[in-house]
Amino acid sequence: MTYKNLLFVLIAVITLFAVPQLALAQDPDTKLDRINEVAEGLNCPTCTGINLSDCRTLTCEQWRDKISDLLDEGYSDQEILDYFSTRYGVQVLQEPPRSGFTMWLWFLPLAALAIGGGWLAYVIRGWSEADDDEDEEAELPDVEPEDDTSPGRDGSDDYLSQVEKDLDLV
Amino acid sequence: MPHVGYVATTLAFALAVYAFVVSAVGAWRRTPELVTSARNAAFGVTGLLTIAIIIIEYLLIYGHYQTKYVFEVSNRAAPLFYRITALWGGQDGSLLFWSWLMSIFATLVLLRKWGSMRIMIPYVITVTQATVAFFIGLVVFVANPFAQLDFFPADGTGLNPLLRHWGMIIHPPVLYIGFVAFLVPYAFAIAALITHQSGDLWIRATRRWTLIAWLFLSLGLLLGGWWAYDVLGWGGYWGWDPVENASLIPWLVGTPFLHSVMMQEGRGMLKRWNMALIILTFSLVIEGTFLTRSGVISSVHTFAQSAVGPLFLGFIAVMFMVSFYLFVSRWNELRSENELDSFFSRESVFLLNNLIFLGLAMAVWWGTHFPLFSEALIGERIVVGPPFFEKTTAPMWLVVIFLMGVAPLVPWRRANLQKIARSFLWPIVFALVTVVVLYFLIGIKIWGALVGFGFVAFTLAVTLIEYWRGANARHRTQGESYPVALWRLFGRNRRRYGGYFIHIGVILVAIGVIGSRFYQVETQRNLAVGESMSISSDVIGTYELTYHGLRDGESPDDRIITEAIMSVTYNGRDVGTLIPNREFFVVQQQPMTIPDKRSTLADDLYVILAGWEGQGETASFKAYINPLVNWLWIGGFVFIIGTVIAAWPTPQPGRERVTAKSKTPGVTVPAK
Numbered sequence: 001m002t003y004k005n006l007l008f009v010l011i012a013v014i015t016l017f018a019v020p021q022l023a024l025a026q027d028p029d030t031k032l033d034r035i036n037e038v039a040e041g042l043n044c045p046t047c048t049g050i051n052l053s054d055c056r057t058l059t060c061e062q063w064r065d066k067i068s069d070l071l072d073e074g075y076s077d078q079e080i081l082d083y084f085s086t087r088y089g090v091q092v093l094q095e096p097p098r099s100g101f102t103m104w105l106w107f108l109p110l111a112a113l114a115i116g117g118g119w120l121a122y123v124i125r126g127w128s129e130a131d132d133d134e135d136e137e138a139e140l141p142d143v144e145p146e147d148d149t150s151p152g153r154d155g156s157d158d159y160l161s162q163v164e165k166d167l168d169l170v
Numbered sequence: 171m172p173h174v175g176y177v178a179t180t181l182a183f184a185l186a187v188y189a190f191v192v193s194a195v196g197a198w199r200r201t202p203e204l205v206t207s208a209r210n211a212a213f214g215v216t217g218l219l220t221i222a223i224i225i226i227e228y229l230l231i232y233g234h235y236q237t238k239y240v241f242e243v244s245n246r247a248a249p250l251f252y253r254i255t256a257l258w259g260g261q262d263g264s265l266l267f268w269s270w271l272m273s274i275f276a277t278l279v280l281l282r283k284w285g286s287m288r289i290m291i292p293y294v295i296t297v298t299q300a301t302v303a304f305f306i307g308l309v310v311f312v313a314n315p316f317a318q319l320d321f322f323p324a325d326g327t328g329l330n331p332l333l334r335h336w337g338m339i340i341h342p343p344v345l346y347i348g349f350v351a352f353l354v355p356y357a358f359a360i361a362a363l364i365t366h367q368s369g370d371l372w373i374r375a376t377r378r379w380t381l382i383a384w385l386f387l388s389l390g391l392l393l394g395g396w397w398a399y400d401v402l403g404w405g406g407y408w409g410w411d412p413v414e415n416a417s418l419i420p421w422l423v424g425t426p427f428l429h430s431v432m433m434q435e436g437r438g439m440l441k442r443w444n445m446a447l448i449i450l451t452f453s454l455v456i457e458g459t460f461l462t463r464s465g466v467i468s469s470v471h472t473f474a475q476s477a478v479g480p481l482f483l484g485f486i487a488v489m490f491m492v493s494f495y496l497f498v499s500r501w502n503e504l505r506s507e508n509e510l511d512s513f514f515s516r517e518s519v520f521l522l523n524n525l526i527f528l529g530l531a532m533a534v535w536w537g538t539h540f541p542l543f544s545e546a547l548i549g550e551r552i553v554v555g556p557p558f559f560e561k562t563t564a565p566m567w568l569v570v571i572f573l574m575g576v577a578p579l580v581p582w583r584r585a586n587l588q589k590i591a592r593s594f595l596w597p598i599v600f601a602l603v604t605v606v607v608l609y610f611l612i613g614i615k616i617w618g619a620l621v622g623f624g625f626v627a628f629t630l631a632v633t634l635i636e637y638w639r640g641a642n643a644r645h646r647t648q649g650e651s652y653p654v655a656l657w658r659l660f661g662r663n664r665r666r667y668g669g670y671f672i673h674i675g676v677i678l679v680a681i682g683v684i685g686s687r688f689y690q691v692e693t694q695r696n697l698a699v700g701e702s703m704s705i706s707s708d709v710i711g712t713y714e715l716t717y718h719g720l721r722d723g724e725s726p727d728d729r730i731i732t733e734a735i736m737s738v739t740y741n742g743r744d745v746g747t748l749i750p751n752r753e754f755f756v757v758q759q760q761p762m763t764i765p766d767k768r769s770t771l772a773d774d775l776y777v778i779l780a781g782w783e784g785q786g787e788t789a790s791f792k793a794y795i796n797p798l799v800n801w802l803w804i805g806g807f808v809f810i811i812g813t814v815i816a817a818w819p820t821p822q823p824g825r826e827r828v829t830a831k832s833k834t835p836g837v838t839v840p841a842k
Contacts, residue, residue, distance in 0.1 A: 029695070048468040048469060049409065049411050049469055051404065056780065092553075094555030095555055095557035101544060101547065104540075104543075110562075120521055120525050
């Protein structure tokens with residue numbers, strides 16, 4: 001092997017070892033933002049209703065320092081959240097997990113909406129079926145609410161005559 | 171002096187109970203003298219409470235610290251402004267204030283409606299005075315602001331630092347007015363049920379009151395958001411905090427109520443539904459204030475734990491049972507006069523609108539109360555943060571915005587799909603063009619924001635076209651020029667065109683929310699003196715902030731203010747100085763992080779001083795860019811204008827001057 005080739009190999013080997021170090025090292029400028037990003041998923045443990053990334057107490061500072069350490073150790077965002085929730089309980093999480101009892105949190109509004117929608121469709125169908133025999137042409141019904149001018153008729157004479165009626169000129 | 175205040179309040183309580191009982195007896199026994207007596211008693215309640223309010227303000231302003239309430243919410247160093255507004259700075263005072271406001275509305279409605287509504291008025295007195303009596307009763311028996319300490323403190327503990335903001339003068343009163351004003355439609359609804367009314371008289375009587383209640387509630391919500399944004403220093407305006415939600419939920423039910431009463435007035439439909447809605451709205455107002463005042467759910471807002479909780483629950487239970495009983499027993503009388511003609515009609519759109527709003531109310535109510543349920547059922551108090559609320563409500567907000575644009579295009583009773591397809595065309599085109607422009611020219615790539623802006627554009631187009639169509643019709647038939655035609659539109663059809671104006675306000679608020687929610691950028695840096703940090707957003711640009719050091723601020727009262735000086739450039743151009751600060755309240759030992767902002771129509775640059783070392787050689791700053799956030803507040807002003815238009819009284823027949831000219835010769839225009 002020539003000296004030039006050996007040099008290349010040496011450089012290659014050093015680079016191979018250096019790259020993982022480069023990947024792990026956090027740009028110090030954006031470190032705080034990274035911490036805040038993770039902290040946003042947590043609540044302040046001592047105050048009520050304040051996000052960990054906004055809280056200025058000593059405890060919160062310590063927690064954010066802990067997040068910093070965990071990030072350095074290579075923990076992922078979710079792993080860090082799990083770290084805190086296992087130690088301090090599920091109430092430190094901003095978004096409760098979708099398992100166990102908390103499933104009801106997510107499930108109930110959806111169920112209510114679905115039931116409501118179904119009931120609405122049923123009611124409307126029931127109402128409209130009852131009137132299928134009535135007059136087809138509901139041109140300008142007299143039971144119009146006082147302010148209505150039958151929209152949907154784009155500048156047609158029907159519309160204008162309704163407008164004129166509204167304006168008490170016909 | 172305090173004892174006079176307490177006596178006045180106790181007398182007010184007695185009069186309210188008297189009015190409640192005597193009005194019911196007077197109505198039942200058909201004895202007008204009794205009803206008149208009850209009315210006078212109601213007036214007396216307001217008079218006595220006014221005396222009580224004057225006295226408590228006197229005690230607050232002159233610092234009578236032996237009065238326990240004054241001791242808790244005020245201190246010598248507090249400026250006059252905060253001594254006055256401390257009336258609603260704590261539980262007892264704010265309950266007295268609430269009672270006073272409620273009694274004013276109860277009196278006002280009697281003054282306005284005494285001549286008409288003869289059948290319902292006695293029961294209106296009954297319902298309003300029963301409610302007023304409850305709140306006064308809380309003050310008299312449980313939350314007495316006139317109570318005295320058994321020593322003479324030299325100074326008070328002062329108002330909570332979080333309340334030291336000019337918003338204090340306006341947010342609670344406006345919000346309270348929004349809440350208590352809903353008592354009026356509720357009272358008329360109950361009175362209508364009691365007197366077996368099946369028509370929409372109760373709605374017509376209270377339409378403006380409902381509109382005004384809605385306006386104040388909306389403004390109260392926006393003002394709360396403004397306050398949080400301006401003083402809490404976390405860069406946002408809505409935290410989905412339980413007390414915030416408690417004021418949002420009645421709004422979510424009151425808004426569809428405001429709309430579906432239109433259907434009842436026009437078509438005699440939805441009678442049962444509207445009854446249920448107003449009962450629900452007002453129940454939620456009371457439940458919301460219970461949540462806020464009882465402390466069952468902890469929040470940044472809650473007052474201290476107090477005995478009012480169980481009493482509130484009792485009142486809600488009684489109120490609900492009575493309302494429910496009346497509602498069920500009058501069920502058959504509230505049959506609809508008309509049936510729905512078609513699936514594709516404005517009625518269906520309104521019904522769908524109702525459903526979505528109730529879905530929103532349900533989602534927010536459930537998320538707010540979930541910690542209580544989880545604690546009761548599994549012993550663990552689970553915290554529900556913003557992500558739940560945002561994820562569940564976002565799609566529903568979108569649908570609501572969309573329906574706001576669909577409803578004007580769909581006629582009552584039956585829509586001919588071909589005919590209305592044409593009217594959908596231009597708004598949809600406008601929406602698509604907007605999305606394309608936003609994507610390619612502005613660089614909006616987040617699909618959630620694109621969808622949101624698309625719907626907003628659609629609805630904006632529909633609303634503006636409605637104005638154009640109306641003006642155009644006047645122009646063609648009346649020969650008026652377009653500006654005059656537009657002006658006259660507002661005069662002729664106040665409800666409709668005022669309503670559309672309010673819709674535009676909603677659109678502006680939506681624009682603000684979409685921009686600030688999807689495109690907020692935040693960053694935090696530690697800076698040494700002379701160092702800079704930059705914050706940039708793809709759609710806004712780049713700000714560079716340079717830290718120049720700390721200095722002591724002017725400390726007017728018992729605060730130590732530390733200010734940080736930062737010079738700012740925007741895309742390289744110098745745009746001035748921002749001075750975020752820390753206010754440390756010595757007596758309460760509480761720091762506040764006060765932001766400084768550079769506000770434009772396009773965005774806010776929002777900076778806080780998060781902390782510092784030593785004398786400020788290094789300091790930590792958090793900066794935010796909040797795009798479009800100021801459109802929220804602009805939308806609020808549009809609400810006001812729109813509501814004033816919509817609620818403005820229409821001239822009575824026979825009194826209107828003939829000003830219109832007819833284009834057709836020979837046709838005389840009759841005086842209206």
